[in-house]
Amino acid sequence: MSAVIFFIxxxxxxxxxIGVVMVRDPFYSVLALVCHLVxxxxxxxxxxxxxVAAVQVVVYAGAVMVLYVFVVAYVGEEAATIGDRLRGASxxxxxxxxxxxxxxxxxxxxxxxxxxxTGLKAIDSYGAPYxxxxxxFGTTAYIGELLLTRFLIAFEIASFLLLVAAxxxxxxxxxxxxxxxxxxxxxxxxxxxxLGTGTMAEGVDGRLPTTEAGAGIAAEREPEAVEAR
Amino acid sequence: xxxxxxxxxxAIVFALGAVGVVxxxxxxVMLLCLELMLNGANLALIAFSRxxxxxxxxxxxxxxxxxxxxxxxxxxxxIVAIYRQRLPIDADELRELHG
Numbered sequence: 444m445s446a447v448i449f450f451i452x453x454x455x456x457x458x459x460x461i462g463v464v465m466v467r468d469p470f471y472s473v474l475a476l477v478c479h480l481v482x483x484x485x486x487x488x489x490x491x492x493x494x495v496a497a498v499q500v501v502v503y504a505g506a507v508m509v510l511y512v513f514v515v516a517y518v519g520e521e522a523a524t525i526g527d528r529l530r531g532a533s534x535x536x537x538x539x540x541x542x543x544x545x546x547x548x549x550x551x552x553x554x555x556x557x558x559x560x561t562g563l564k565a566i567d568s569y570g571a572p573y574x575x576x577x578x579x580f581g582t583t584a585y586i587g588e589l590l591l592t593r594f595l596i597a598f599e600i601a602s603f604l605l606l607v608a609a610x611x612x613x614x615x616x617x618x619x620x621x622x623x624x625x626x627x628x629x630x631x632x633x634x635x636x637x638l639g640t641g642t643m644a645e646g647v648d649g650r651l652p653t654t655e656a657g658a659g660i661a662a663e664r665e666p667e668a669v670e671a672r
Numbered sequence: 673x674x675x676x677x678x679x680x681x682x683a684i685v686f687a688l689g690a691v692g693v694v695x696x697x698x699x700x701v702m703l704l705c706l707e708l709m710l711n712g713a714n715l716a717l718i719a720f721s722r723x724x725x726x727x728x729x730x731x732x733x734x735x736x737x738x739x740x741x742x743x744x745x746x747x748x749x750x751i752v753a754i755y756r757q758r759l760p761i762d763a764d765e766l767r768e769l770h771g
Contacts, residue, residue, distance in 0.1 A: 449673045453681045456715075460685050460708050464692035469700045476704050479685075483711055486678065490722040495714075495730050498737060507744050514748045515700060518755040540695055547691035554683035558716075559676055566676045571725025585727055586734070594731045601738040608742035615749035 449489055455482030473511045480504040491573055491581045678719035686712030697763050699754075703747045710740045 459479025463472045480503050487496035559566070571580075578584045590598045685708055692705030714733045721729025754761060 446673055449677065453677070456681055457684055457688070460688040463701070463704050463708055464688055464695070469698055469704075472701050472704050476707060479708070479711070483715060486681070486715060487718055489673070490678065490718050492718045492721065492730050492733070495718060495733050498734060502737065502741065507741055510744060510748060511700070511704070514751060518700070518751060518761055543691050543694035546694060547687045550690050551683055551687035554686060555680065558679040558683055566679065566723070567674050568723070569674055570722040573725070580725055580727060581730060586730060589727050589731055590734075594728075597731065597735055601735055604742050605738060608745045612745045612749040615746065615753050 452482045452485035494583045494586045675723045682712045682715035
């Protein structure tokens with residue numbers, strides 16, 4: 444029974460990976476990656492990593508892929524047309540592709556030699572003995588205890604990394620153009636939420652200038668936004 | 673299934689991801705292929721964790737997922753910033769940082 448589930452999930456994993464690499468449209472690439480991730484979660488379950496499988500489905504296939512879908516919907520059309528345009532220079536593309544397949548094939552051969560040629564006896568086994576229970580290997584309680592005792596520093600570094608990445612993403616994605624000159628009234632809210640620092644409120648209401656000169660600047664910056672007004 | 677089968681699957685996924693990173697020119701798809709490579713590594717980590725009956729590999733896998741989430745966050749932020757500057761979304765044409 445577990446062999447059947449393994450083969451179904453492994454086929455899903457590899458087919459999803461091939462789909463990500465081969466499909467032309469980035470949107471379908473994202474959907475193939477979702478299929479890959481869900482099948483991978485099944486493999487994790489077979490390896491008794493229950494918590495990691497749940498995290499995989501909830502965080503990866505849920506949150507991260509939603510982010511991807513949004514960004515592909517935002518920029519995807521242009522990306523697709525550029526892909527079509529590049530198909531013209533076909534000889535260079537074909538050469539790159541052959542080279543890439545060679546590189547990938549040699550990488551796969553090397554990995555297989557490294558993994559299967561190790562001479563480790565345990566590789567052919569089914570793994571360490573396992574009895575189901577509330578605090579055995581792979582459950583949430585087990586992972587939580589490890590994270591807060593032996594791997595506390597790794598846990599803290601990971602949380603700090605997430606904070607830095609969130610700040611970096613806000614800085615990257617904020618509206619350029621910064622502080623608008625004609626802004627006159629200052630409210631006490633600006634002490635907590637200074638202007639031009641890329642807060643969410645600025646992103647939502649745009650903070651575009653209302654004077655004529657300001658409208659000209661805005662038209663240069665975002666033609667479609669002014670036309671819509 | 674013995675552990676070796678899982679390792680074979682992880683090696684195949686890693687190699688496919690490497691091929692994708694080399695062939696595709698769209699940075700979005702390159703990011704997706706990087707995810708594939710990270711997932712191949714994750715599968716190997718969890719398979720070895722099962723082999724020794726030890727949770728360390730699963731913790732490593734969770735840390736790798738965190739790093740992948742950060743990478744996606746920054747990478748997609750950069751792609752959106754590039755799109756706003758009306759630059760081409762193509763890794764070969766973005767040669768501002770060429771030495």
